[in-house]
Amino acid sequence: MANIAVLGYGTVGSGVVEVINTNKALIEARVKEEVNVKYVLDLRDFPGDPVEKILVHDFDTILNDKDVDIVVEVLGGATFAYNYVKSALLNGKSVATSNKELVAKYGAELLAIAKEKNVNFFFEASVGGGIPIIRPINECLTADEICEITGILNGTTNYILTKMSKEGLDFGTVLKDAQDKGYAERNPEADVEGYDACRKIAILTSLVTGRQVNFEDIYTEGITSITPSDITLARKLGRSIKLLASSKFVDGKVFSMVSPVMVDADFPLYNVEDVFNAIFVKGNMLGDAMFYGRGAGKLPTASAVVADVVAAIKNRDNHLEVKWDAEKFELSDVSESKKQFFVRIEDTEAGRMEAEKVFGVDEFITDESVKGECAFVTAIMTEAEFAKKEAMLTAIRNRIRMN
Amino acid sequence: MANIAVLGYGTVGSGVVEVINTNKALIEARVKEEVNVKYVLDLRDFPGDPVEKILVHDFDTILNDKDVDIVVEVLGGATFAYNYVKSALLNGKSVATSNKELVAKYGAELLAIAKEKNVNFFFEASVGGGIPIIRPINECLTADEICEITGILNGTTNYILTKMSKEGLDFGTVLKDAQDKGYAERNPEADVEGYDACRKIAILTSLVTGRQVNFEDIYTEGITSITPSDITLARKLGRSIKLLASSKFVDGKVFSMVSPVMVDADFPLYNVEDVFNAIFVKGNMLGDAMFYGRGAGKLPTASAVVADVVAAIKNRDNHLEVKWDAEKFELSDVSESKKQFFVRIEDTEAGRMEAEKVFGVDEFITDESVKGECAFVTAIMTEAEFAKKEAMLTAIRNRIRMN
Numbered sequence: 189m190a191n192i193a194v195l196g197y198g199t200v201g202s203g204v205v206e207v208i209n210t211n212k213a214l215i216e217a218r219v220k221e222e223v224n225v226k227y228v229l230d231l232r233d234f235p236g237d238p239v240e241k242i243l244v245h246d247f248d249t250i251l252n253d254k255d256v257d258i259v260v261e262v263l264g265g266a267t268f269a270y271n272y273v274k275s276a277l278l279n280g281k282s283v284a285t286s287n288k289e290l291v292a293k294y295g296a297e298l299l300a301i302a303k304e305k306n307v308n309f310f311f312e313a314s315v316g317g318g319i320p321i322i323r324p325i326n327e328c329l330t331a332d333e334i335c336e337i338t339g340i341l342n343g344t345t346n347y348i349l350t351k352m353s354k355e356g357l358d359f360g361t362v363l364k365d366a367q368d369k370g371y372a373e374r375n376p377e378a379d380v381e382g383y384d385a386c387r388k389i390a391i392l393t394s395l396v397t398g399r400q401v402n403f404e405d406i407y408t409e410g411i412t413s414i415t416p417s418d419i420t421l422a423r424k425l426g427r428s429i430k431l432l433a434s435s436k437f438v439d440g441k442v443f444s445m446v447s448p449v450m451v452d453a454d455f456p457l458y459n460v461e462d463v464f465n466a467i468f469v470k471g472n473m474l475g476d477a478m479f480y481g482r483g484a485g486k487l488p489t490a491s492a493v494v495a496d497v498v499a500a501i502k503n504r505d506n507h508l509e510v511k512w513d514a515e516k517f518e519l520s521d522v523s524e525s526k527k528q529f530f531v532r533i534e535d536t537e538a539g540r541m542e543a544e545k546v547f548g549v550d551e552f553i554t555d556e557s558v559k560g561e562c563a564f565v566t567a568i569m570t571e572a573e574f575a576k577k578e579a580m581l582t583a584i585r586n587r588i589r590m591n
Numbered sequence: 592m593a594n595i596a597v598l599g600y601g602t603v604g605s606g607v608v609e610v611i612n613t614n615k616a617l618i619e620a621r622v623k624e625e626v627n628v629k630y631v632l633d634l635r636d637f638p639g640d641p642v643e644k645i646l647v648h649d650f651d652t653i654l655n656d657k658d659v660d661i662v663v664e665v666l667g668g669a670t671f672a673y674n675y676v677k678s679a680l681l682n683g684k685s686v687a688t689s690n691k692e693l694v695a696k697y698g699a700e701l702l703a704i705a706k707e708k709n710v711n712f713f714f715e716a717s718v719g720g721g722i723p724i725i726r727p728i729n730e731c732l733t734a735d736e737i738c739e740i741t742g743i744l745n746g747t748t749n750y751i752l753t754k755m756s757k758e759g760l761d762f763g764t765v766l767k768d769a770q771d772k773g774y775a776e777r778n779p780e781a782d783v784e785g786y787d788a789c790r791k792i793a794i795l796t797s798l799v800t801g802r803q804v805n806f807e808d809i810y811t812e813g814i815t816s817i818t819p820s821d822i823t824l825a826r827k828l829g830r831s832i833k834l835l836a837s838s839k840f841v842d843g844k845v846f847s848m849v850s851p852v853m854v855d856a857d858f859p860l861y862n863v864e865d866v867f868n869a870i871f872v873k874g875n876m877l878g879d880a881m882f883y884g885r886g887a888g889k890l891p892t893a894s895a896v897v898a899d900v901v902a903a904i905k906n907r908d909n910h911l912e913v914k915w916d917a918e919k920f921e922l923s924d925v926s927e928s929k930k931q932f933f934v935r936i937e938d939t940e941a942g943r944m945e946a947e948k949v950f951g952v953d954e955f956i957t958d959e960s961v962k963g964e965c966a967f968v969t970a971i972m973t974e975a976e977f978a979k980k981e982a983m984l985t986a987i988r989n990r991i992r993m994n
């Protein structure tokens with residue numbers, strides 16, 4: 189029998205219990221033994237909930253129970269989670285977590301402890317919710333040199349951008365709607381400023397490089413400056429605006445960045461809408477591949493956590509090695525990375541003349557619904573070159589990178 | 592040192608050698624040992640090719656060499672491949688194959704031998720080319736009850752349908768173009784009649800059910816009857832036509848089928864174009880997921896084969912169990928499965944009256960570019976009901992299932 193302890197009975201934690209209960213028979217057939225949720229840890233009580241009978245408030249009960257094989261950590265936040273997970277691994281228990289803050293910050297250290305103790309530290313649900321991406325990177329895309337990994341990794345911002353695009357609404361209005369529907373948090377900063385996506389691309393990039401990529405080193409920009417005008421003018425160019433978290437491997441350099449990008453219709457992520465996530469991977473042999481699905485939500489995320497539980501049971505006493513050394517990987521300075529930029533300006537004679545002078549623009553994009561503004565697309569240039577020129581534009585309203 | 596023997600130096604075989612040579616350093620870092628292609632088996636000689644030095648014509652040289660750890664089978668066809676692969680496994684060598692005929696027919700038996708000999712039989716490249724799908728099903732989607740698995744599994748037919756759609760050309764013209772470009776074989780039957788996709792969905796369905804699904808039991812229909820009129824009228828409905836290979840798990844029944852389907856724009860496979868493949872999976876917890884990439888081609892397919900080689904090296908003396916019993920799985924009779932149908936008829940008063948009488952149609956789809964024909968969409972009905980009604984339509988030209 190495999191005994192599981194679930195840390196945290198919030199959205200994902202209750203989902204984990206639900207997935208195990210709903211699919212108990214087939215999961216047990218897969219692992220060939222009984223699967224038992226022995227404890228749920230939460231500070232709160234849940235009177236009347238069936239979980240009441242197995243609820244504990246003290247982590248030591250779990251830690252000291254030799255029968256607990258696997259700890260599921262779905263508390264979120266780094267501090268408590270780190271202490272719990274580290275102790276569990278040191279006590280010879282495998283851990284499955286959905287906690288991106290924890291993994292982005294302590295992944296290398298926790299994997300090293302898991303290796304030393306011959307247990308497993310799994311975190312499939314920390315990126316892309318229910319979408320299998322961590323295991324495919326570690327176990328499937330192993331014949332390739334990865335040239336690029338780019339994801340729509342945050343469902344909230346993708347929902348907001350999709351709704352802005354379909355209904356012509358502004359950011360604030362859609363954010364409020366998303367908050368009312370429970371798709372966005374009351375404090376939406378982590379999502380809309382790109383911090384959540386940043387931690388996720390840090391994890392993916394650490395796995396691709398095999399070394400520690402610090403999320404603090406990744407240039408991160410959110411979606412708060414995107415307006416309906418940007419979306420309308422993007423459509424004129426046959427493009428859509430997505431918040432992309434991306435690492436590109438170019439001539440020995442690695443450029444990592446989170447920012448809105450105006451993507452063309454041929455890019456596989458162009459059609460990813462609403463709360464869906466997707467991860468695009470380019471390998472030097474494989475070419476283009478994409479993984480698509482529900483990047484958040486109770487059951488999809490719990491499905492990935494329980495898949496980790498299944499893997500942990502099937503690999504008792506068999507540490508599956510994952511290369512992620514603690515040694516820091518130095519990302520390249522994104523100011524050297526090259527691309528085209530979309531620039532929206534005040535549509536005045538002075539504004540256009542400035543654009544012509546600074547960027548050599550000879551074609552402006554306008555739309556009858558966009559009053560007093562126009563836009564243009566630059567030549568390919570480095571971020572540094574663009575920043576220098578951008579500073580010379582007094583008429584600038586916004587600029588968005590292009591793929 | 593891991594010694595590999597490659598059976599077959601055709602497109603995929605030469606790709607396997609190229610992938611190993613090109614990415615040698617990173618592959619060896621991943622498996623932590625040297626990787627050496629010791630033999631290539633082919634009936635032909637390749638004078639001047641570097642492979643000449645390791646070319647053998649007799650399989651026994653490989654079979655009897657105790658230093659050969661892994662046999663890569665990329666010959667295609669079932670007969671020779673079966674004998675070679677079976678002997679290799681019985682001699683304690685792991686096998687990686689891209690051969691869908693072999694896997695569809697003998698997968699269960701070969702997996703059982705691999706288990707008995709404590710080696711591995713891997714076949715990631717047999718479905719979806721470079722797209723990771725076999726390993727994700729076996730190792731990632733393990734917490735879910737699978738409700739549906741539907742794929743665009745044949746690049747040739749997807750290329751043909753895309754080109755017919757974009758350029759308004761008829762099937763024969765596009766097939767010839769695809770043959771000239773090398774995307775379709777001189778004898779295109781296996782692709783255009785759906786036989787290739789049929790074997791692939793048989794493999795996926797065997798993995799999902801854990802039992803032998805015989806490809807001969809899967810209703811299979813190709814794309815040869817699709818005309819530009821169908822595509823034009825589909826577009827009027829906001830739909831595209833794809834050759835889908837699908838297994839749906841409905842109330843304890845399993846309906847497997849390969850056929851053209853008119854899919855709506857919300858379906859994740861709607862946008863999969865050209866030679867790309869994609870596999871849509873629906874889990875009872877996970878919801879919708881999709882895996883997308885290059886379903887064929889030398890290097891993408893070889894990338895998946897070499898990823899299997901990496902897994903075989905990392906799992907020496909560790910058989911990774913895959914549930915696929917030899918016991919036959921009984922598919923349900925597709926005549927019971929329910930859906931809507933698109934029906935194209937002669938646009939005459941008699942034709943419309945017939946449609947009204949038999950199907951109760953009150954709305955016909957027409958397009959000015961489609962002369963003398965119109966179409967309608969039926970209510971949801973079983974295949975059996977449809978077949979009965981269809982037989983009463985003398986004006987019928989074609990019918991296509993809808994998703």
